[in-house]
Amino acid sequence: MRRAAAVWAGKATGALSRISRLGGGTTLPGDVARAIDPDVLRKLSRDLAHGAIVITGTNGKTTTARLIGWLLEGAGHSVVSNRAGANLIFGATAAALDRAGANGRLRADWGVFEIDEASLERAVDEIQPRATIVLNLFRDQLDRYGELETIAKKIESALARLPGESRALLNADDPRVAEIGLNLESKPLWFGLDDESVAVHELPHAADARTCPRCGASLLFDAVYVGHDGVYRCPNGDFARPAPELAATNIELNGFDSLGMDVNGVRIELPLGGLYNAYNALAAFATGKALGLDSTFIADRFRTFRAAFGRQERLEAKGRRLNLVLSKNPAGFNETLRTAIDLAGGHFFLIGLNDRRADGTDVSWIWDVDFEHLRGHARVVVPGGNRAADLAVRLKYAGVESAPAESDPGRALDALIEATPEGETAHLLCTYTAMLDLRAELVRRGWAKPYWET
Amino acid sequence: MKFIVGWLYPDLMNIYGDRGNILTLLKRAEWRGYDTRLIELGRGTTNGMAEVDLFFFGGGQDREQALVYEDLLEHKQAPLERAVAAGAGVLAVCGGYQLLGHYYQTGDGERYPGIGLIDVRTEAGKRRFIGDVIVDTNLADLKPSTLVGFENHSGRTFLGPKARPLGRVRAGFGNNGEDHMEGCLQASVVGSYLHGSLLPKNPHLADHLIRTALMRRGVTDLAPLDDSIELAAHEKILARAQR
Numbered sequence: 001m002r003r004a005a006a007v008w009a010g011k012a013t014g015a016l017s018r019i020s021r022l023g024g025g026t027t028l029p030g031d032v033a034r035a036i037d038p039d040v041l042r043k044l045s046r047d048l049a050h051g052a053i054v055i056t057g058t059n060g061k062t063t064t065a066r067l068i069g070w071l072l073e074g075a076g077h078s079v080v081s082n083r084a085g086a087n088l089i090f091g092a093t094a095a096a097l098d099r100a101g102a103n104g105r106l107r108a109d110w111g112v113f114e115i116d117e118a119s120l121e122r123a124v125d126e127i128q129p130r131a132t133i134v135l136n137l138f139r140d141q142l143d144r145y146g147e148l149e150t151i152a153k154k155i156e157s158a159l160a161r162l163p164g165e166s167r168a169l170l171n172a173d174d175p176r177v178a179e180i181g182l183n184l185e186s187k188p189l190w191f192g193l194d195d196e197s198v199a200v201h202e203l204p205h206a207a208d209a210r211t212c213p214r215c216g217a218s219l220l221f222d223a224v225y226v227g228h229d230g231v232y233r234c235p236n237g238d239f240a241r242p243a244p245e246l247a248a249t250n251i252e253l254n255g256f257d258s259l260g261m262d263v264n265g266v267r268i269e270l271p272l273g274g275l276y277n278a279y280n281a282l283a284a285f286a287t288g289k290a291l292g293l294d295s296t297f298i299a300d301r302f303r304t305f306r307a308a309f310g311r312q313e314r315l316e317a318k319g320r321r322l323n324l325v326l327s328k329n330p331a332g333f334n335e336t337l338r339t340a341i342d343l344a345g346g347h348f349f350l351i352g353l354n355d356r357r358a359d360g361t362d363v364s365w366i367w368d369v370d371f372e373h374l375r376g377h378a379r380v381v382v383p384g385g386n387r388a389a390d391l392a393v394r395l396k397y398a399g400v401e402s403a404p405a406e407s408d409p410g411r412a413l414d415a416l417i418e419a420t421p422e423g424e425t426a427h428l429l430c431t432y433t434a435m436l437d438l439r440a441e442l443v444r445r446g447w448a449k450p451y452w453e454t
Numbered sequence: 455m456k457f458i459v460g461w462l463y464p465d466l467m468n469i470y471g472d473r474g475n476i477l478t479l480l481k482r483a484e485w486r487g488y489d490t491r492l493i494e495l496g497r498g499t500t501n502g503m504a505e506v507d508l509f510f511f512g513g514g515q516d517r518e519q520a521l522v523y524e525d526l527l528e529h530k531q532a533p534l535e536r537a538v539a540a541g542a543g544v545l546a547v548c549g550g551y552q553l554l555g556h557y558y559q560t561g562d563g564e565r566y567p568g569i570g571l572i573d574v575r576t577e578a579g580k581r582r583f584i585g586d587v588i589v590d591t592n593l594a595d596l597k598p599s600t601l602v603g604f605e606n607h608s609g610r611t612f613l614g615p616k617a618r619p620l621g622r623v624r625a626g627f628g629n630n631g632e633d634h635m636e637g638c639l640q641a642s643v644v645g646s647y648l649h650g651s652l653l654p655k656n657p658h659l660a661d662h663l664i665r666t667a668l669m670r671r672g673v674t675d676l677a678p679l680d681d682s683i684e685l686a687a688h689e690k691i692l693a694r695a696q697r
Contacts, residue, residue: 142470143584143606147515203465205473208515210465216521218465218497361585362604364471364649389687393654396683397477405686 004104006037007044010097026083029097030090041089042126044096044106050077052111052127053287054120056155057135057171059332060280061087061114062308063272064135067284069112074301075293077109087116089123117151118144121158131290132159133169133283137176138227138331139208139368141360148176148208156180169286171279172244173229175209175219181242191286192231192244195251195261198275199223199230206330206368214238226276227331246286251278255344256312256323266295270302272312274339276332309451310435317413317447319422324439327429328359330368337370340427341377348426349378350416351395352409352434353385359431363387371398380419384412385434409434409441455671457483457664460493460506462530462550463514463522470606472512472547474651478660479508486677497525503533508543508667511550513649519549523566526553531569538571543667544643547652551637551645552576552609572640573614579631582608587626587648588695589636592619596658600624601636602691603648603655611647613638620646625695642666655691657684 010033033040045052055065069079082095092113100106115123117137124132137152145151159168159180170181172190181188203210203221207228210219215238224230233240248268252260256273263285270281281302288298307313313324325340327333340346351371355361371394374381381402383391388405395402403419406412420426430438442448459479476492483490493502514522538544546554555574557565568576589601601621610630613619619629620637628636628647637646644663646652653660657679665676 139469143604146582147469147517149515149517205464205468207465208469211518211521362470362606362649364474364604364651367471367474367477367651367654368468387690389683389690390655392683393687394474397474397481397654405683 006033006040007104026086027090030093047106049109051130054129058138064280065114080108081112131167140329143362190244191246194247276335321425333369347379348420350382350428352430353387354434409437457488462511466518467514470649475653478653511546513548541670573616576609576611583627588624589621591621603650
C-alpha cells in the first residue's frame with residue numbers, strides 16, 4: 001500500500017516536471033517516492049524478472065550502462081535504466097518508478113543502473129545487483145567526494161557485502177580498483193587492455209594510484225593506457241596487475257569515429273572513439289559474456305550503438321560540425337584532448353568550465369589537465385563556462401593562445417562558430433553543467449534535440 | 455640569471471591541482487628572461503637541494519602523506535633547513551604547510567611531529583572547511599592587497615609567536631576558523647591553505663616569492679608583466695563574494 005502510494009506520487013511528480021519543463025523529471029520523482037516509502041527501490045528491484053546490473057567508477061559510467069542496456073534490449077529483454085547524470089539513488093529510484101505499472105509493480109526484465117561512486121553502498125544494498133562493474137577510480141570533485149581513498153573504501157565495503165552469487169567485474173588495469181578486488185572474498189572477473197601500440201610509458205601528472213598498497217614503493221608501469229590505468233607491478237613483488245580474463249588486443253583507434261579491438265578472439269567494432277571507450281566497450285562485453293550472451297551477437301549489436309547526449313554527440317551548426325564531449329576531471333580531460341588532437345586532428349576548440357555542485361565547486365583541477373597538448377595544434381580555443389576566466393589563465397600558462405574568456409554560452413558558441421571555417425569540425429570539451437548550458441543554447445537555436453529525446 | 459624551483463614530492467603531494475603554482479613560478483621567471491630549472495625532489499632524493507631558490511610543497515591525500523612522512527624527516531629536513539638559512543624561499547600549501555610545522559595531532563590525540571621549520575601547530579578538526587577564500591594580506595608589497603583561493607581542509611592550524619599570518623580572511627575559514635587568520639609568514643617561508651591553484655590567480659604573490667628567493671642572487675626588482683588575464687580571474691572571485 002505504502003509502495004503503491006510512493007509509486008503514484010513519484011510518477012505524478014515526473015509527469016508534472018516534464019509538462020512544466022522543469023527538466024526531464026529524472027530525479028525529483030525519486031525524492032518524492034522515497035519520502036513516502038524509503039524502501040521503494042528495494043521493492044521495485046525485487047520485481048525485476050532477471051535482476052539488475054550496477055555500473056560505477058569515475059569515468060565511463062553512462063556509456064557503459066548504455067552499452068549494456070543496448071545488448072540486453074537486442075537480446076529481446078525489457079530494460080529499465082537511469083538517464084545520464086541522474087546517478088544518485090534518487091535517479092535510480094526515479095527510473096524504476098517511471099516504468100512501474102498501475103499496481104505499483106515494476107515490469108521489466110533487467111535493471112541497468114549507473115551509480116555515483118559515493119552512492120554505491122546504499123544503492124547495491126537496495127538493488128542487490130547480479131553484477132557490479134567498477135570501471136576506474138580517478139581524482140574527481142574532491143570538494144564533494146573527498147579523497148580517492150574514501151571512495152575506494154566505500155566501494156570495497158559495498159562489494160564485500162554482496163552475496164556470493166553476485167559478480168564483481170573489475171578493471172584490472174586500475175591499481176586502486178585491483179586493490180579492492182584482491183581484498184574481496186569471491187573472485188572478481190577481471191578485464192584489461194593488452195596492447196603496447198596504444199600505450200604510453202610515462203604516467204601523467206595527475207596519476208593517483210601510483211604506489212604499492214602493501215609496501216608503499218612506487219609502482220613500475222610497463223604500459224600506461226588511460227590516467228594511471230595500465231600494466232603495473234610493485235618493484236618488491238608485493239602487488240601486480242591481476243591477469244585479465246578478458247583482454248583487449250589489436251586495438252585500432254579512428255578519431256572520434258570508431259574503435260576496434262579483439263577480445264578473446266572476437267573482433268569488436270564500435271562507432272565511438274578514444275581509448276577510454278575501449279574500456280567501456282570491454283566492460284560491457286565482459287558483462288554480456290557473464291550473463292551468457294553470445295560473443296558474435298555482442299559484436300554485431302555494438303556496431304549499431306549510439307552514444308548518450310553530450311558523449312561524443314555530433315551536431316551541425318551553420319555548416320560546421322560540432323562534437324560535444326563531456327570532460328569532467330583530469331583523467332577524462334587528458335583523454336578527450338588526446339583523442340581530439342592526436343586521433344581526430346582537431347584545430348578548433350571550445351573548453352567549458354563550470355563550478356556548480358555537479359561539476360565540483362573547486363576548479364583547481366584544471367591545473368592537473370595537460371592543456372599544454374593543445375600547443376601547436378589548436379588554431380582557436382574559446383574558454384567558456386562560468387569559470388572561463390580561470391581557464392584563460394590556465395591556457396596562458398600552458399602556452400596556448402586563446403580567445404577572450406566568454407562566460408555566456410551563446411556568445412561563446414558564436415565566437416567558436418565564427419572562428420571555425422565552414423565544413424570544419426569544432427570540439428566542445430565541457431564539464432557537466434557547462435555541457436548542459438551549451439546544449440540548452442544549441443536546442444534554443446534548433447541545432448540539437450532536448451536531452452530527454454536523445 | 456638562474457632561477458631554480460625545487461618541487462617536494464611532485465608524484466605524491468599533488469592532489470589539489472597545486473601544480474599550477476609550479477607552472478606559474480617557472481613561467482613568470484621565464485617571461486623575464488631567467489634561466490629556469492625545475493628539480494623534482496621525490497622520495498629518497500636530495501640531489502640539488504642546495505641550489506634551489508624556491509621550494510614548493512603541496513598537499514597530498516592521507517595515504518600519500520603517510521608515505522612521504524618518514525622520507526621528509528629522514529632525508530629532507532636537514533638540507534631544507536640549510537637552504538632556508540641561506541635565503542631560499544618556501545611555499546607550502548595545505549598538507550605541506552602542516553608538515554613544516556611542529557606537529558599534526560589527529561582526532562585521537564596522536565601527535566605526528568613535523569619538521570618545525572615554521573612556528574605553527576595543527577590539530578584535526580571535525581568539520582571540513584571547504585569553499586572560496588578571500589584574504590586581505592599583511593604583505594606590504596602586494597597590489598592588489600587581496601589573495602583569492604579555495605580551501606579544503608579539516609586541519610586547524612595555530613600560529614606561535616615567531617610566525618605571523620599571511621592575512622586576514624574576508625570570506626572563508628582560513629587557518630582554523632576561529633581567529634580569522636590565514637596562512638603564515640616566517641623568514642622566507644610562506645604557508646597557506648589556499649588552492650586554486652594559489653599563484654595563478656595571485657600573480658602578485660608569485661612575484662613576491664620569486665623576488666624574495668632571488669634576493670640572494672642580488673635581484674631587487676622584477677620587470678613588470680601584463681597580468682590582465684590573471685587579475686580578471688582574481689577579480690571574478692572578489693566580485694562573486696560581494697553578491
